Amino acid sequence: MTAPMYVPHFFVRQKITLMVNRYQIFAANPDGTEGELLAFAQQKRMAFKEQVTFYSDESKSRPVFSFRARQRLDVHAEHDVYDQDGVELGYFRKAFGASLVRSTWHLSAGGIDAVGQERRLSVAILRRVWDFIPFLGDIWVPFVFHFDFTDSATGSPVLISERRKSIRDRYSVTVSDPRLDFRVAASMAVALDALQSR
Template sequence: MSENNFLVRQRFTAIINRYEIWKVDAEWNQTTLLGFAEQKRMKLREEIVFFTDDTKTHVLFRFKARNILDIKSIVDVFDGPGQIIGTFRKDWAASLLSSTWYLEQPGRPTLKGTERSMVYAIIRRFTDFGFIPYNFDYKTPDGRQALDITRKFGLRDTYRCTVDAPEYDTRVLQAVAVAMDALQNR
């Protein structure tokens, strides 16, 4: 198991999406809080800020959509001081059947993320059952696995994130993992 693996756990709240990002051991037990993320709902431009913890005193990084309510919008990931460290975007045409995302980071090959099961993807488009698996594989152009995001069944959304390409910035990978829940309206 990679030391870069992490767990994303959604907190229950009525108005705001909140997430905890945890470092994990070999059995996927939470060991160290890596960050706390918060998204206010009903904003015209999607934005989530990642803090060191829920006191929200120190910003680690953030992501923000470039455009307002644009289905083709690119989402930029910024470090604490505000420099872009990566981007991701949804391929809306391909996502009609199976959600497809692209993650870009300067100096690295573009990763393509797709839902692992076309059958589950299609079923999910016609039902609202929360127990249907929701899993993504992000791969390099040559087919090498870079990031695996697996949703675990439970009362709150929890995602196991397996990092197979440690050369990618963990903050960008954590941002896209949270986006899989927040921006997919999970």
Template sequence: MQQLSEFLVTQKITPMVNRYLVTTPEGGTVLAFAEQKRLALKERVTLWRGEDRTEEICTYRARKVMDLGPTCDVTGRDGEAIGSFRKDVRSSLLRSTWQLAPEDGLPAVGTERSGGVAIARRIGKVADVALPFTVPLPFVFHFDFVRQDRPVLSVERLWGVRDRYRVQIHDPALDRRLALALSVALDAFQSR
């Protein structure tokens, strides 16, 4: 898996959990499977090699209960630290910003690619609260993670009914398990 430079994350919507399927870019080979419980007090998601859940790849776990700017630690199946990621609440007021900290490397910062889409998403959320009906606006957002002005990782939401993301890894040293965990978490946390 460490040789992959691109993969596709697809959310499968079910009543009580969000399910994520990670595949090769053309959607063929299954690389990972994850489930995220909705309304969990403390986020914990395990990524498995497949839907049969026989081989664990990694787990990400929030450090605190019900945190607006969650920090999640990513560990391997044997409990070894892989890295962490967190939402930077202050920087996210206008444009969502995330910090990615690999255990064995320099941190990277990820921001929404388009400031205009970021502002439009926030206006849409205010409209949902203020209006007596929901305004279905499927915003497509993209995140670019950089370290010292060099691209590390890109997560691009694709158009469609279901949430789908193309994940491109630009830094060959980045642990793919950390990229997988962050990609699933971005959908879960950004959709809240």
């Protein structure tokens, strides 16, 4: 069964500002280039209870979906995804214990229960070591890391988020399972950037 809003491929681009993180979600054209703007998201930094709202465009006049944490300042916090009317579409959470070595997320929506991990264990370990070395931790390095989500029951691919090599964070997102609604997929893709270091 196909989700009400299924988008098989899209791009996420981060825009950094002083007080907020902003994300543009673009459709993918058939030739692999960025197409129309599908959504615009904004995340306040240092919020006690994480919430990201997605709008139809950068005017922020019409909210179309969102995700927010159930708890405040909790590394185990589950994040629920809602449509524009406040109806829950799914949820995701970071697996804190497993993420100590390799970032791991759980995603549930539309009959899917999936687990996502950093693709390369070597990059995951290097990122952690880099943060602990005093004179290197302050040097910003754009580590290229990817996440692969697979169905917990079948092992089949559900969602792939691949970071592109660039100064600003840019991601190519492929949704292999048509049961996964675009709004949940976009929320998860943005969370992989916005919440990854939490």
